[in-house]
Amino acid sequence: MHIERVLCRVCLQRLATEGFLTCEECSARVVGALDDIVRIYPDVEWDAHHPPRSADQVRGRPVYKSTPPINLDQLDRAHRLAELDVLGCLAWWAGHVRDSTGLAPNATTTVAGEIGVLVRMWSWIRRQSAVDELARDVVVLRAALQRMAGETRGRIRLGRCPAR
Ligand SMILES: [Zn+2]
Numbered sequence: 001m002h003i004e005r006v007l008c009r010v011c012l013q014r015l016a017t018e019g020f021l022t023c024e025e026c027s028a029r030v031v032g033a034l035d036d037i038v039r040i041y042p043d044v045e046w047d048a049h050h051p052p053r054s055a056d057q058v059r060g061r062p063v064y065k066s067t068p069p070i071n072l073d074q075l076d077r078a079h080r081l082a083e084l085d086v087l088g089c090l091a092w093w094a095g096h097v098r099d100s101t102g103l104a105p106n107a108t109t110t111v112a113g114e115i116g117v118l119v120r121m122w123s124w125i126r127r128q129s130a131v132d133e134l135a136r137d138v139v140v141l142r143a144a145l146q147r148m149a150g151e152t153r154g155r156i157r158l159g160r161c162p163a164r
Pocket residue numbers: 008009010011012013014022023024025026027
């Protein structure tokens with residue numbers, strides 16, 4: 001029996017794995033990006049909603065005697081994170097997967113929970129034609145979160161190269 005192998009829908013360069021619409025490399029890349037988002041998101045979210053850990057605070061110097069001034073940098077970060085809508089995007093995809101496969105919804109909607117659905121159903125997702133769009137969304141989300149996490153590292157001076 002002849003099974004036709006198609007071009008990977010994500011990279012459009014390698015042949016897709018037999019029975020799937022993506023190659024192994026792209027498959028591993030998307031799952032890796034999902035793992036990264038689960039890992040990075042809590043820190044970026046926490047940081048976007050809490051005052052910066054400045055050098056002054058680290059040294060224990062009293063910084064504010066009354067109400068602290070509005071931290072524009074922090075507002076901007078919270079705004080950018082809201083714009084990114086990580087949870088909305090992941091929940092939208094996980095919702096589609098649930099609707100199509102009859103999977104029961106999670107009790108609560110969280111980034112880790114929605115990613116859990118996408119990872120668990122990944123071999124099903126790899127056979128759907130929309131896998132390229134999901135892959136694109138996931139890679140964009142990871143890149144944006146990594147950028148924000150990088151700014152955090154730069155701000156609290158852990159000695160990472162700021163150009164990265
Ligand atoms: Zn590929």
